[in-house]
Amino acid sequence: MSTGRGDRAAPPAPEGQWEVRFADAASAKGWESLAQQARGNTYRAWVTLRTDPTPRDETPRHHRLKGALAHGTHRGRTCEQWQIEVTGGGRIWYLADTSRFTCWITFAGTGHPRATDH
Template identity: 45%
Template sequence: MSPKRGDDVPPPPIGSEWRLRFATNDAAKGWGDLCTEAPGNTRRCYEALRADPASMKDPDRQHRLRGRLGTATLGGTEYPQWEYEVTASGRVRYLVDQPRRTVHLVYASTRHPKDADS
């Protein structure tokens, strides 16, 4: 998604931080909705993904998905898929591209995804 007039300016990663990118337009829109609804929690999500997108420190908040959702394909490459619980129902799903130190946000919404495993 190309930046346009009126968009926020994201800070570039520095040091050991990971790059965050929107993989879909819906994820970009959903991220904006999360920022409006829960700015503090969304900022904590942003910082967690920048620092360590595959962290196991808080599995109730941030975890790798299992089963059919455990991986997803982007641009012909399969990546491990993770989820971050921003609010009780708000979620961010992302793919971890280890070689490029890039996190691809594939889903962001104030609503829980409908395809979630029980």
Template identity: 45%
Template sequence: MSPKRGDDVPRPPIGTEWRLRFATSEAAKGWSDLCAEAPGNTRRCFEALRAAPQSTAEPDRQHRLHGRLGVRTLGGDAFPQWEYEVTAGGRVRYLVDEPRRTVHLVYASTRHPKDTDT
């Protein structure tokens, strides 16, 4: 997505921070919804992903997905898929591209994703 007039200006990563990118239009829309519904929690998610997208310090909040959801392909490359719990229902899923120090947001929503329901 190219920025256009009226868009927020993204904060550039500095030092050891990771770059955050939207991998899908749906993730961009969902992120906007999360920002409106839970700005404080969404900001904490942003900061956590910028600082340490593979952190296991708070496994109830931030963790790598397992099984069929553990890896996802983007642009022909496979990446580990992680999830961050923003609110009780709100989630952000992202792919970690270590060589490029980039986090690709593939899902963001105020509602829990259906693919984990069994």
């Protein structure tokens, strides 16, 4: 996804916080839809991604995915895959690249991801 005139500029992560990046254009588009539907919750999710993306104490709304979805690969690196439930159906899935302190958003959207419908 290229940026241009009028696009928001995300600040770089300060010391001790994680970078948050989109893995692909679809996740960026889904993020915008999610932000339009649930602005405050999406912002709180972004803060969580920056400050505590892999919490020791998981909750029903923020947890590591299980089974075949527990890991994902981005740019040749295999990482744990996590989920934040932003709304009843809205989700953010991301890969936690712990060596680079980067969260790669692999899915963001207002509806439940189809990959879990098995």
